[in-house]
Amino acid sequence: AQTVTQSQPEMSVQEAETVTLSCTYDTSESNYYLFWYKQPPSRQMILVIRQEAYKQQNATENRFSVNFQKAAKSFSLKISDSQLGDTAMYFCAFMDRYSGAGSYQLTFGKGTKLSVIP
Amino acid sequence: NAGVTQTPKFRILKIGQSMTLQCTQDMNHNYMYWYRQDPGMGLKLIYYSVGAGITDKGEVPNGYNVSRSTTEDFPLRLELAAPSQTSVYFCASTSGQSEQYFGPGTRLTVT
Numbered sequence: 001a002q003t004v005t006q007s008q009p010e011m012s013v014q015e016a017e018t019v020t021l022s023c024t025y026d027t028s029e030s031n032y033y034l035f036w037y038k039q040p041p042s043r044q045m046i047l048v049i050r051q052e053a054y055k056q057q058n059a060t061e062n063r064f065s066v067n068f069q070k071a072a073k074s075f076s077l078k079i080s081d082s083q084l085g086d087t088a089m090y091f092c093a094f095m096d097r098y099s100g101a102g103s104y105q106l107t108f109g110k111g112t113k114l115s116v117i118p
Numbered sequence: 119n120a121g122v123t124q125t126p127k128f129r130i131l132k133i134g135q136s137m138t139l140q141c142t143q144d145m146n147h148n149y150m151y152w153y154r155q156d157p158g159m160g161l162k163l164i165y166y167s168v169g170a171g172i173t174d175k176g177e178v179p180n181g182y183n184v185s186r187s188t189t190e191d192f193p194l195r196l197e198l199a200a201p202s203q204t205s206v207y208f209c210a211s212t213s214g215q216s217e218q219y220f221g222p223g224t225r226l227t228v229t
Contacts, residue, residue, distance in 0.1 A: 035217055043206060045161075045220035091160055095218070103168045104149050104214045105176070108160035 002027045002094050006109035013082045014117050020067075021077045021112050023092030033095040034068065034075045035106070040088040048090070051075065079114075087116045120144055124209050124221035131199040131228045139194040139224050141209030147219075149212045150192040151176075152184065154205040155223075161208060167192055199228045 003026045013019035025034070036048040051059045051068050058066050063083075067076045079086055092109040125140045143150065148169045153161040163176030167186040181203055183195040192211075196203060206225050210218040 033217070037220075043223045043225075045208060045210075045223075047217050050217055103166050103174070104212055104218075105151070105163060105166060106161075106210075106218055110160045111158075 002029075002096070002107045004092050004094050004107050004109040006092055006112050008112045009110070010113045010115070012115040012117055013079075015082055015084060017082055018078060018080045019082055019114065021079075021090050021092075021114065023075045023077070023109055025073050025075065025092070025094050025107075027073070027094065027096075029096050031096075034066075035093045035095065036064070036066070036075075036077045037091045037093060038086075038088045039091065039111075040085075045091075049077065082116045084116050084118060087114060089113050122209055122211055122219050122221035124207075124224050126224060127222065128225050129227070131196075131226065133199060133201065133228060135199050136195070136197050137199070137226075139196070139207055139209075139226075141192045141194065141221060142190050143192075143209075143211040143219070144190065145211060145213070145219065146189060147211035147213050148189065149214055149218075150186065151210045151218065152182070152192070152194045153208045153210065154178065154203075155208060156205050164194065164207075196226075201228050204228045 005024045032053045034051045038046045038048045049061045063080045065078045089111045091111045094107045122143045151166045152164040165184040167173045209221040212218040
């Protein structure tokens with residue numbers, strides 16, 4: 001079974017600064033997806049960024065980028081130029097690409113609560 | 119294209135009552151899921167479905183039932199509600215080729 005670990009329960013960052021959220025995972029699979037989801041106070045789960053394990057290039061979406069280290073099973077999220085609207089819970093998640101006995105299930109970490117300070 | 123919709127948004131139940139949480143997706147996804155999220159925690163999988171007529175248990179299925187008669191709908195049934203079922207419930211779907219898309223959630227309180 002896959003596990004996802006987020007070791008930082010809470011973090012804070014000054015507005016306009018950069019912050020990095022950590023995530024490690026454990027799996028025996030070689031082909032999978034990794035995701036970062038954002039959950040603001042509205043509770044809506046919003047996809048921030050996606051990484052396919054077979055792609056060596058780190059994914060980037062505007063101010064959000066990842067550092068994907070496949071051998072180390074590490075998947076950190078960097079938020080540049082932090083904005084007040086980035087205040088939210090951030091969840092790292094793993095999804096096996098092959099259905100097999102599973103069904104593209106997501107395994108979530110426990111989350112990191114990020115506060116952006118004005 | 120509404121994505122994943124859930125009803126109701128909020129509900130208060132008395133212990134022992136039953137209810138159905140509705141979930142509908144309009145993306146023609148085969149795979150659908152129900153999660154619960156307890157305060158300060160991540161999401162835990164209750165049930166999932168790989169297509170119409172096929173469902174299976176997730177990590178925390180006790181006290182719940184599901185059905186999948188169509189591709190679009192995946193209702194979650196709570197029988198004999200208990201305080202331990204107080205949580206936020208999310209429905210999600212995916213084609214399997216990308217991320218899961220989530221509904222807005224249902225906040226359920228059992229008193």
